Amino acid sequence: MQVTEISSEGLRREFSVVVPKDDIDRRMNSRLAEVGATANVPGFRPGKVPLPVMKQRYGSAVRGEILEQTIQETIQRALDEKKLRPAMEPKIDLVTFEDGVDLEYKLTVEVVPEIAPIDFSSMELEKLTVEIPDEDVEQSIERLAEQQKTFTVEDARAAAVGDQVVMNFVGKIDGETFDGGSADGMELELGSGRFIPGFEDQLVGAKAGEQKEVNVTFPSDYQAENLRSKVAVFNVQINEVRTSTAVIIDDDFAITMGADNIEALKATVREQMGNEYLQLSRGRLKRVLLDQLADKADFDVPPGMLDDEFASIWKQFEEAKEKDQLDDDDKGKSDEELRERYREIAVRRIRLGLMLSEIGRTNDLTVNQDDINRAIAEQAQRFPGQEAMVMKYYQENPQAMQELQAPILEEKIIDYILELATVTERMVSTEELLADPEESSKADPGGKAKKSKKAKKARKAKKKAAKDKGK
Structure with a gap:
């Protein structure tokens, strides 16, 4: 096989790939022999059909099969030979594939850009924490009672x-x-x-x-x-x-809600509220983390990925426009202005995706079966009484199970960064936690920030390992 680079522009590479006709003939003859072993051809016993007869009867079908097989195999060999990491599915343009001549095709590939290592220990992040007031718990229970009246x-x-x-x-x-x-x-x-x-x-x-x-x-x-x-x-x-x-809020009411008594119900409600606030806090922390990563990103993105991402965003925009559900920020702007804005968003998304993928790859962060099982169990818990059906759905749908892996891996990567970064905690009111981040950033910081002990220990434990891996 001969691989010749014919074009290199930015992140796009074009190669001419030539597979000798002898290799194609060998593949053809081998496959025809396999078919001939069981083929029923009048006048011949299975396995005794002459090769010329097999070529005449099955040649066209087998050539198509050999073409697809050969291209798939040689694409990977060509990428390995040139040490390329494709950012998306390569494009193939067939040049020649005829009897008696070499197979030739053009391989166009967009490669993953070089991404500079990041010193995560230099990142400073703030985690918001909330102490749930007793009155918030009581109001939540009152709402439960209101629903039961x-x-x-x-x-x-x-x-x-x-x-x-x-x-x-x-x-x-x-x-x-x-x-x-x-x-x-x-x-x-x-x-x-x-x-x-x-x-x-x-x-x-x-x-x-x-x-x-x-x-x-x-x-x-x-x-x-x-x-x-x-x-x-x-x-x-x-x-x-x-x-x-009205429903009287007492031990009897608590029992109807599945608790032993009113104090147990309060504890359950407080725990549920705490979990919800933890998720909100993590979401805001993750948003700031991704903003900082985006600010550090300074590399070109593969043009094909950009075109695909922008097309997806623009389709959503046009659907929202058709339903008169545009965001206020988009109303009154020209298509040219909006295209520029959404193209910037597409670039940001791709850069973040590539950065997170690179962090996961270089630090051996992967999703194992236990991770997937936990994710499926969490999904099943969202449908009380239908857990078995949910489990069966994922077991019988590999694509659905595959879709679980991306968010799991992303959260693992986020956790890895947080363990190395400097994370401080700040106590805030529930109102500030629930407020829009841009609005809450204007509020009086208040409270005393403290270094996260977990992050501090993790940095000491992992900092050297991260540097050894190029981070």
Whole structure:
């Protein structure tokens, strides 16, 4: 096999690959012999069919098979010979593949750029922590109790805010009914805000058996575009008025929620809230980490990867535009401005992806079967009562199982960086943790930051190893 570089521009390489005809003939004859061992050809016993006859009957089919097999094998050999790491699937252009001549094709490949090592110990990051106030736990339990409250029919009662009405209604716009504008036996708690503004207010004071005419205007940003800003009239029949009975928050309530007593329920709720806040905190920490990595990235990206990533982003943008769901930042901007912005986003995504991949590769970070099993178990826990079905789904769908690996590996890489970086912790309020990061960055830092002991120990343990690996 002969591999000749014919073009080198940026990260794109083009090669002429020539496979001698003798090699192709050897592959053809070997494969034809395998086929001939079981082929039923009139006048010949299996395994005794002459090669010329086999070529005449099966040559075309076998040549296609040999072509695909040879190209796949020689592509990898060519990449290994030239010590290239492709960034994406190479492109093949067939030049010649005929009887009696060499196989020749053009191989076009975009390679992974050189990525400079990063000293992770020089990175400084801040982790937000929250001490959950007792009142937050109590409010969460109150919301649980609110969801468990019951309603009782009360005859002759005038509906008030907090009551539940059972109703039939028919809505019309310009005298015509519309999809989704009618229902029978609908239950609605007044004051819940489930219906469009003004609807629930006009039912306050209504009694069972009464007919009410409700006049409303659909919001300008209503989900159904055909109803936006439209004036509608609803004819409402009140069937029942029900009053609510509050749930008493005590040990009995806790037992209905699966806890031994109210203190155990509080502990469970606090733990759940703590886990949610931990995830939020990690998400913000990860965002800052990725921002710092992006700032350190100063390398070209493979043009084919950029084109594919931009096309994916732009498709999402056009779908959002068609549904009138554009972000406020995108409204009023020209396509040229938006294309430039989204191309920058595509570059950032690719650079981060390549950097994380390189960090994982050079530090031998991989996903093992135990990692995958844990991820599948976590997915199964999200569907109580259907765990077996979830497990079976992943066992029978290799592609779905493969899709689990990328986020697992990414989290492993993030953990590796965090163990080497300087991570400080800062106590904040739940409001600051839940606030938009850009807004919270303007707030008074407050609190006393402290070095993460885990990060400090990890740096001492891993710093030398990381440097030995080029980090």
